[in-house]
Amino acid sequence: xxxxxxxxxxxxxxxxxxxxxxxxxxxxxxxxxxxxxxxxxxxxxxxxxxxxxxxxxxxxxxxxxxxxxxxxxxxxxxxxxxxxxxxxxxxxxxxxxxxxxxxxxxxxxxxxxxxxxxxxxxxxxxxxxxxxxxxxxxxxxxxxxxxxxxxxxxxxxxxxxxxxxxxxxxxxxxxxxxxxxxxxxxxxxxxxxxxxxxxxxxxxxxxxxxxxxxxxxxxxxxxxxxxxxxxxxxxxxxxxxxxxxxxxxxx
Amino acid sequence: xxxxxxxxxxxxxxxxxxxxxxxxxxxxxxxxxxxxxxxxxxxxxxxxxxxxxxxxxxxxxxxxxxxxxxxxxxxxxxxxxxxxxxxxxxxxxxxxxxxxxxxxxxxxxxxxxxxxxxxxxxxxxxxxxxxxxxxxxxxxxxxxxxxxxxxxxxxxxxxxxxxxxxxxxxxxxxxxxxxxxxxxxxxxxxxxxxxxxxxxxxxxxxxxxxxxxxxxxxxxxxxxxxxxxxxxxxxxxxxxxxxxxxxxxxxxxxxxxxxxxxxxxxxxxxxxxxxxxxxxxxxxxxxxxxxxxxxxxxxxxxxxxxxxxxxxxxxxxxxxxxxxxxxxxxxxxxxxxxxxxxxxxxxxxxxxxxxxxxxxxxxxxxxxxxxxxxxxxxxxxxxxxxxxxxxxxxxxxxxxxxxxxxxxxxxxxxxxxxxxxxxxxxxxxxxxxxxxxxxxxxxxxxxxxxxxxxxxxxxxxxxxxxxxxxxxxxxxxxxxxxxxxxxxxxxxxxxxxxxxxxxxxxxxxxxxxxxxxxxxxxxxxxxxxxxxxxxxxxxxxxxxxxxxxxxxxxxxxxxxxxxxxxxxxxxxxxxxxxxxxxxxxxxxxxxxxxxxxxxxxxxxxxxxxxxxxxxxxxxxxxxxxxxxxxxxxxxxxxxxxxxxxxxxxxxxxxxxxxxx
Ligand SMILES: Cc1cc2nc3c(=O)[nH]c(=O)nc-3n(C[C@H](O)[C@H](O)[C@H](O)COP(=O)(O)OP(=O)(O)OC[C@H]3O[C@@H](n4cnc5c(N)ncnc54)[C@H](O)[C@@H]3O)c2cc1C
Ligand code: SF4
Ligand code: FES
Numbered sequence: 001x002x003x004x005x006x007x008x009x010x011x012x013x014x015x016x017x018x019x020x021x022x023x024x025x026x027x028x029x030x031x032x033x034x035x036x037x038x039x040x041x042x043x044x045x046x047x048x049x050x051x052x053x054x055x056x057x058x059x060x061x062x063x064x065x066x067x068x069x070x071x072x073x074x075x076x077x078x079x080x081x082x083x084x085x086x087x088x089x090x091x092x093x094x095x096x097x098x099x100x101x102x103x104x105x106x107x108x109x110x111x112x113x114x115x116x117x118x119x120x121x122x123x124x125x126x127x128x129x130x131x132x133x134x135x136x137x138x139x140x141x142x143x144x145x146x147x148x149x150x151x152x153x154x155x156x157x158x159x160x161x162x163x164x165x166x167x168x169x170x171x172x173x174x175x176x177x178x179x180x181x182x183x184x185x186x187x188x189x190x191x192x193x194x195x196x197x198x199x200x201x202x203x204x205x206x207x208x209x210x211x212x213x214x215x216x217x218x219x220x221x222x223x224x225x226x227x228x229x230x231x232x233x234x235x236x237x238x239x240x241x242x243x244x245x246x247x248x249x250x251x
Numbered sequence: 252x253x254x255x256x257x258x259x260x261x262x263x264x265x266x267x268x269x270x271x272x273x274x275x276x277x278x279x280x281x282x283x284x285x286x287x288x289x290x291x292x293x294x295x296x297x298x299x300x301x302x303x304x305x306x307x308x309x310x311x312x313x314x315x316x317x318x319x320x321x322x323x324x325x326x327x328x329x330x331x332x333x334x335x336x337x338x339x340x341x342x343x344x345x346x347x348x349x350x351x352x353x354x355x356x357x358x359x360x361x362x363x364x365x366x367x368x369x370x371x372x373x374x375x376x377x378x379x380x381x382x383x384x385x386x387x388x389x390x391x392x393x394x395x396x397x398x399x400x401x402x403x404x405x406x407x408x409x410x411x412x413x414x415x416x417x418x419x420x421x422x423x424x425x426x427x428x429x430x431x432x433x434x435x436x437x438x439x440x441x442x443x444x445x446x447x448x449x450x451x452x453x454x455x456x457x458x459x460x461x462x463x464x465x466x467x468x469x470x471x472x473x474x475x476x477x478x479x480x481x482x483x484x485x486x487x488x489x490x491x492x493x494x495x496x497x498x499x500x501x502x503x504x505x506x507x508x509x510x511x512x513x514x515x516x517x518x519x520x521x522x523x524x525x526x527x528x529x530x531x532x533x534x535x536x537x538x539x540x541x542x543x544x545x546x547x548x549x550x551x552x553x554x555x556x557x558x559x560x561x562x563x564x565x566x567x568x569x570x571x572x573x574x575x576x577x578x579x580x581x582x583x584x585x586x587x588x589x590x591x592x593x594x595x596x597x598x599x600x601x602x603x604x605x606x607x608x609x610x611x612x613x614x615x616x617x618x619x620x621x622x623x624x625x626x627x628x629x630x631x632x633x634x635x636x637x638x639x640x641x642x643x644x645x646x647x648x649x650x651x652x653x654x655x656x657x658x659x660x661x662x663x664x665x666x667x668x669x670x671x672x673x674x675x676x677x678x679x680x681x682x683x684x685x686x687x688x689x690x691x692x693x694x695x696x697x698x699x700x701x702x703x704x705x706x707x708x709x710x711x712x713x714x715x716x717x718x719x720x721x722x723x724x725x726x727x728x729x730x731x732x733x734x735x736x737x738x739x740x741x742x743x744x745x746x747x748x749x750x751x752x753x754x755x756x757x758x759x760x761x762x763x764x765x766x767x768x769x770x771x772x773x774x775x776x777x778x779x780x781x782x783x784x785x786x787x788x789x790x791x792x793x794x795x796x797x798x799x800x801x802x803x804x805x806x807x808x809x810x811x812x813x814x815x816x817x818x819x820x821x822x823x824x825x826x827x828x829x830x831x832x833x834x835x836x837x838x839x840x841x842x843x844x845x846x847x848x849x850x851x852x853x854x855x856x857x858x859x860x861x862x863x864x865x866x867x868x869x870x871x872x873x874x875x876x877x878x879x880x881x882x883x884x885x886x887x888x889x890x891x892x893x894x895x896x897x898x899x900x901x902x903x904x905x906x907x908x909x910x911x
Contacts, residue, residue, distance in 0.1 A: 016821075032539055034658075039541050042772070049770045049825065054817050057824055059331060061504040063544050064652060066429055067335040082655075089655045114475055115822045122452065125332050129444035133437035134396050138316040138721045139387070141394035145351060148405025158398040158423060161430060165334055188396065195396045 005031045005092060008100040009044065011056055014113050017120075021113065023102075033093040037080065038063060038070065040092055058117040065089040065229065068164030071171075072117055073104040078168035078227045086166065086229045106171035110178070110214045121167045123213045124181060131205035132185045134195050153191045160188035162230045169224035169232075175216030180224040182206050183240035184232045190243055200247035203240055265880065265895035271682040272376045277901045278358075281380045284683070285726055289733035296321035299732055300740065302469055302482060304456045304511060305490035306333030306439065308432055308713055309696025312720025313488055315438035318447035320725060322732075325482055326439070327451045327471060329506050334436045337492055337504040338716065341428020342549035342649065344410060344420035345713040347385040352409050356417040358382045363902065365711060368414040368601050369676070369704020370854035370870060371904045372524070372878070374897065376683060377701050384722040385714050389421055391721055395434040399423050410554055410645075412709035414601040414909075420710045425549055425649045431713055435720070454480075455827065457755045458514050459487055459692060462747045466518075466692035470751050474827060477820040479755055481743035485735045486691045486728060489515060490720065493675035493697040495528065497835045497842065498787075499779025501672040502534055502547040512679050512698055513834040516841075520687035521880035521893060523680035523700035525838065526845035529707055529855045530788050531673035532558075532605035535656055536625040545671040546656060548628065549649055550709040553598045555633035555642065556666070558605070560617040560626050562586040567617045577619065577627055577665050588612055596909040603706045603855045603868070604909060606670035610788050611866065613669075620667050629665035670788060674712060676703040676855065677845070680880045680895070684727035685719060688880075691735075693728060695719035700878065705854025759819045762829050767812030771828045774813060778805045778832070778839055786843045791859045795847040802843060806836045841881055841890070848892065851875045863906075872904055 006029045014021030028047075031040050038060055045055035061069040070087040074080035080090045095101065103117065111119040161184070169180035186203045189195025195202070218237060225234045273280040291299065299322050303314040306328040314326040328336060350356040361382040366373055389407070393399065399421050400408040409418040423430035442448040453474040460468040466487040472479050494509025495501040516522045533548045561567045562584050569575035588608055590597045600608075609626045612618065619625050634642050639662055643650070650661050657667070679687050679694040681701055686693050696716040703711065785798030809832065817823045852861045852868035853875070861869040878895040 032541065034538050035541050036543070036656075039543050042543055043541055046770055046772060049814065049816055052814075052816060055825060057822060061330055061335055061506050062337070062340045063505060064340060064546050065655075066426065067330070067337075067339045067504065068332075069330060069335050084651070085655055089652070091655065091658070093658060118822075121331055125334070125440065125443075125450075125452075128334075128437065129440040131444075133441040134394065135441065136394050136438075137319040138312075138391060138438070138725065141387075141390045144349070144389045144393040144399075145406050149401055150405055151401050151403050154398055154401040154405075157396075158400075158430075161398050161423075161433065162426065164339075164429075165332065188398065192396050192398065194394055 003033045005033060005095060005097045007031060007095065007098070010100060010102045012104045013056070013116055015115065017112055017114055031092055033091070035092045036063070036088060037074070037090040037092065038088050056117060057115040060088055063088040066164060068166040071106050071119060071166060071168070073106060073171065075102055078106065078171045079229050084229060084231055086164070106167055108167070108170045108176045110170065110176060111167055123215070124165050124167060124178070126213060127178065127182055127206050127209045128185065130209035131202040134189060135198060147193050149192060157188045157191040160184045160191070160232065160236055163232050164230055166229065168227050168229060170215060172223045172227035173216065174221060174223065175219060177218045177224070178210050178215040179218040179237050179240070180228060180232055180234065182210055183236035186240040186243055187236035190239065199243050200250060203243035204247040207244055263891065263893045265893060269682065270374065270895060271684055272374070273683065277375065277379050280376050281383055288726060288730040291729050291732050291736060293321050295736040297323065299323065299735065300325065300484040301486050301488060301728070302327070302484035303488045303490065304469065305336065305492065305696065305698070306436070307336035307338035307490060307492055307696055308428070308435055308716035309490035309720045311336070311432065311435035311439045312717050313490060313695055313724050314448055315435060315442050316721050316725045317728070318442035324442070324448040325451065325484060326448050327454045327456060329453065329455050329474065331452055333439060333450065333452060334433060336432060337507050338432045338713070339429045340504060341713055342425045342547065343551035344412065344422035344427045344710040345388070345431060346412065346419050346708070346710040347389045347421060347714065348382055348419060349386055349389060351407060352418045354417045356419050360417065361385060361419065364415050365702070365708060366704065366902055367907060368708040369706050370868065370907060371704065371872070371876070371899070371902070372527070372853055372897065373702055373704030375899055375901055380723065381702050381715060381718050384718045387722055388714060388717045392431060392434050395437060397423065397430045397434040399430070410551055411599060413550055413553065413599045413605070414708040420551070422551065425551070425646060428713060431717065435717070456491070456511050456514070457830070458751050459518050460747055460751045461518055461689065462741065462745065465690045467741055468743065468748065470755050475822055477823060479752055481748045481752060483741050483743050485738060486693065486732060488693040488695060488724065488728070489679070489698055490694070490696040491698045493678065494835070494838045495672045495675050497778065497838045498672040498782045499775045500537065500542060500545050502531060502545050505544060508831040508834065509838045510831050510834040513837050515679050515687060515689070515692060515694065516881070517883050519689045519883070520692060520694070521680035521882055522677070522841055523878050523880045524677035524705070524845065525841040525881065526849055526856050527676035527705050527854065528672060528842065529602055529674040529676060530606040530670045532602055532609055532670050533628060533668040534671035534673070535653065536620055536622065536667055536669040546652065547673065548653060548666060548668055550602070552628060552646060552649065555637070555645070556598065556628040556630050557587055557632060558589050558598055558626055558628055559585045559587045560612045560619060564616050567619060570619045571621060571623055586617070593909045595911050600909045601706055601708060603857070606788060607857060609670055625667040625669045627665035628668045630661065631665070634662065674707055676700065676705060676707050680878065684730060685724050686727070686731060691731060693724060695724055705856055759826065759830070762813065762826065762833070763815055763819050765811065765813050765815070767814050769808060769812050770814060771825055771832050774805055774809050775828070775832050775835065778802065778836060781805065782839055782842070786839065786846055789857055789859050790846050792847060795843050798843045799840065799847070802836060802839045809833060809836060844890070845879055845881065848879060849875055870906070876904070
C-alpha cells in the first residue's frame with residue numbers, strides 16, 4: 001500500500017570538474033512510496049528551483065532501466081540497495097520513514113565528475129571504438145538464416161549483450177576495473193559465428209584500450225557482478241581471458 | 252524548379268514530381284531510382300562533409316553507413332553516449348517480410364498491411380520501398396552480431412504484432428531496440444575509431460544554417476560548457492526522433508524532443524501531418540501527480556495476454572474500491588472486449604483501435620484500478636497453456652519492469668494498463684529521397700513524416716529508422732551531393748553563421764532574463780494536460796479550439812513568467828529543458844491546428860464528430876486524402892497549408908476492417 005515518507009538526503013554537490021565538492025543536506029517530505037527515486041529527486045529539484053537555488057544535476061533519460069544513463073551511488077551501492085535494477089527503477093518503497101540517504105556520483109578514476117552527480121563515461125565508448133564490433137560494412141551480407149546458431153549460444157550472447165554500459169561495474173570495483181563491461185562485449189561477439197572471426201584480436205584491442213584509459217586490474221572480487229543491474233555474469237570475464245590468452249599465444 | 256515554386260505558390264499543391272516519386276510499376280520504382288541516380292566517386296566523397304544529428308537507429312545507421320562509403324561525418328547527440336539514444340528503449344521487435352515462417356508473408360503483404368494500418372494516409376512508393384529493404388535490415392543486423400531470438404534448430408524466431416495475420420516480427424527478448432541500436436552503435440564506433448566520424452556527444456542542435464537556400468551547417472550548444480558553437484557541412488541530416496513529449500507524460504525518454512523539427516520548420520521545411528500521433532494501448536497507468544514519465548508494456552504482450560474489464564459495472568466499482576480482486580471474477584463475468592468486437596484480429600488489432608476501445612470501456616464506467624482509468628492484460632490463460640517458464644522466457648524483463656514499478660506480480664494477478672502517447676507519425680515532410688523542402692536538408696527516422704500514415708503498426712518504427720539510415724539515405728543523398736563536389740568547405744565565419752548564432756544567443760538570453768515564477772516542468776505539465784484533454788484520443792472541433800487558446804496562454808506564461816536558475820555559459824539542465832519546452836509549445840499548436848483542419852477520423856486521429864454507428868473511425872477520402880504540410884510564415888503569423896494529394900495508383904482504399 002502507498003505510504004508517504006519524510007527523508008533526509010545527503011547529496012554530493014560539485015560545481016564543475018575542477019571544483020571542490022561537498023555533501024549538502026536536504027529534507028524532503030511526503031514522498032509517496034510509489035514514487036521512483038528519480039521522481040523524489042525531481043520533487044527536491046522543484047523545491048530548490050522554487051527557492052531560486054540550483055537544482056541537482058544528474059544523468060537520466062529513459063527512466064526504465066535500459067539506456068544506462070542514470071548513475072547514482074546510493075547508500076554505498078551503485079544504483080542503490082535493491083537488486084537487479086538501475087537507479088531510475090528504484091522505488092521509494094525500498095526506504096523507510098525518517099531514513100537518511102547518501103547520494104554520490106560514480107567514483108572511479110576513469111569517470112571524472114562533470115557536475116554534482118554527473119560523470120564522464122566516454123571511456124566506455126572509447127573501449128568499444130577500439131574493437132567492440134564486427135568489421136563489416138552496410139550491405140552485401142548473407143541471408144540472416146544462412147548460418148544456424150545454437151539456441152544456447154544465442155541466448156548466452158543475448159545475456160552478455162544486455163549490458164547497458166552504465167559503469168556501475170567500474171564504480172563498484174575497488175580497483176576501478178572495467179572488466180565486466182569489456183568481457184560482456186567480447187563474450188557476446190565471441191559466442192556468435194559472425195563475431196568469432198575477430199574474437200582474439202578484439203579481446204586484445206579492447207583490453208589494451210581499457211588499460212590505456214586508466215581502469216584498474218581485475219582481482220576477481222566479484223563486486224561488479226553483485227552490483228550489475230543487468231546480472232551480467234563474471235563468467236564472461238573468464239571467457240575473455242581465454243580469448244586474450246589465445247591472442248597472446250598467437251603473437 | 253521555377254515551375255515548382257509556381258505551383259506551390261499558386262495552388263499550394265505538391266505534385267508527384269515535387270515528391271520525386273519515380274515512374275514505373277510499384278515494385279520497380281526503387282530499382283529504377285537506384286539505377287539512374289547520380290553517385291559521388293570515392294575521391295570526391297572524402298571532400299564532402301555531412302552532419303548527422305541524432306544517434307538513434309536512424310542517425311547511427313546513417314552516420315556509420317555514410318562514413319563507410321567515404322564521406323566525412325559529424326555526428327551529434329544529447330546523451331553522454333550515442334548508445335543511449337531513445338531507440339534503446341524499444342522493446343517488442345522489428346518487422347521484415349522474410350516469410351521464414353512460411354505463413355504467406357511477402358514484400359507486397361508487408362506493404363499492404365502498412366498502408367492499411369496507416370489508414371491509407373501514407374505514400375505508396377515509400378512504403379513499398381520500406382517493405383522491400385526490410386529483409387536487408389535483418390541480414391545486416393545478424394551480420395553485426397545482433398543476438399535475435401532463435402528456435403532450437405538454430406534459425407531465427409518470429410512473433411506476431413498488431414495489424415498483421417502473419418508472424419514477421421524479429422525480436423531479442425523484450426530488448427529489441429537495445430540490440431539493434433547497439434548493432435548500429437558498434438558500426439558507428441568502428442568508424443569513430445577510424446576517424447571517419449567525429450562524435451559530438453552532450454551537444455544539442457539549436458538551429459540549422461541556410462546559405463543561398465541550402466542547408467550548410469548547424470548551431471549547437473555544448474551541454475557541458477554551455478558554449479554555442481558552429482559547424483559547417485555540405486548537407487545536414489536530422490534524425491532526432493519524435494515529438495511525443497509535447498504531452499509531458501509519454502513513453503518517450505526524458506530528453507526526447509521536437510526541437511530540431513521546429514528549427515527546420517522555421518527555416519522553411521514543411522511540418523507534415525502534425526496531428527498524427529499514436530496513443531499506445533498498453534502502458535502502465537498514471538499513478539501520481541509527481542509522475543515523470545509513462546512506461547510502455549510492449550505490444551508483443553498481446554500475443555499471449557488477453558485484455559478485459561468486468562462485464563458488470565458493480566464488479567468494476569467493487570474492484571476500484573478494493574473490495575474485489577480481478578482473480579475473484581469468474582470467466583463469464585469478464586468482458587474480453589477486443590475479442591468480442593474484433594473476432595478476426597482479437598487482441599491483435601492495431602494500436603489506435605485497441606486504445607480507443609479501452610477508453611470507451613473506461614468512459615462507460617467499466618475501468619479498473621483506483622482511478623478507473625485502467626484495463627486488465629491477463630496472462631493466466633497463457634500460463635496455463637504454456638507454463639510459467641515459457642512466459643518468463645518470452646516476457647521476463649517486461650514482467651520484472653512492471654513489478655518494480657507497480658509492486659504487483661503479473662504472473663499471479665493481471666497487469667493493469669492504459670493508453671499513453673507513444674509515437675508521432677507526423678513530422679518533417681520529406682520527398683522520396685528523404686530530402687525536406689529545404690535543399691540539402693534531410694530528415695530520417697521518427698522525425699520525418701513518411702511511411703506510417705495516420706497510424707504506425709507495431710515493430711515498424713525500428714524497421715523504418717534502419718531502412719532510412721542503412722539502405723535509403725546513403726543512396727539518395729548522393730543524388731544531391733553529386734552536384735556539390737565543387738563546393739569548397741565554407742567558413743563558419745560567414746554572415747549566415749553569425750546571424751544564426753546571434754539569434755540563438757538572443758533567445759537564450761531572453762529566456763534567462765525572464766526570471767519569472769514558473770518552473771519549466773510546471774509549464775510543461777500544464778501543456779501536457781491540455782494536449783491530453785483537448786488534442787488526445789477523442790478530439791472535437793470545439794475542444795481543439797479551446798486547446799489552441801490554452802496553448803496560447805501557456806506560450807504567454809512561458810515567455811513572460813518562466814524561471815530558469817543558474818546561467819547560460821555553464822552546464823544548465825533547466826535551460827536545456829526550457830529551450831525544448833518553447834518548441835513543444837509550437838508543436839502543440841501545430842498538432843491542434845492540424846487536428847482541427849482534418850474533419851475526418853483516420854488512424855490515431857479520432858474526431859468524435861466523424862465515426863461510424865459502431866464507433867469506428869470514419870475517413871473522408873474525397874476531402875482528406877492528402878498530406879497536410881504546414882509552412883512557417885513568421886513569428887505570430889498563421890502557418891500556411893500546403894497539400895500533397897495521396898492519389899493511390901496501386902491500392903484501392905477501403906474501410907479498415909479488423910472484424911472479419
Ligand atoms: C518505449 C518504447 C518502445 C518502443 N518499441 C518499439 C518496438 O518494439 N518496435 C518498433 O518498431 N518501434 C518501437 N518504438 C518506436 C521506436 O523506438 C522509435 O520510433 C525509434 O527508435 C526512433 O528512432 P530515431 O532514430 O528516429 O530517434 P531516437 O532513437 O529518438 O534518437 C534521437 C536521437 O537524436 C538526438 N537528438 C534529439 N534532438 C537533438 C538535438 N536537438 N541535438 C542533437 N541531438 C539530438 C538524441 O540524442 C538521439 O541520439 C518504441 C518506442 C518507445 C518509446
Ligand atoms: S556490465 Fe553491468 S554494471 Fe557494467 S556497464 Fe554493463 S550493465 Fe553496467
Ligand atoms: S535512466 Fe535509463 S537506465 Fe536509468
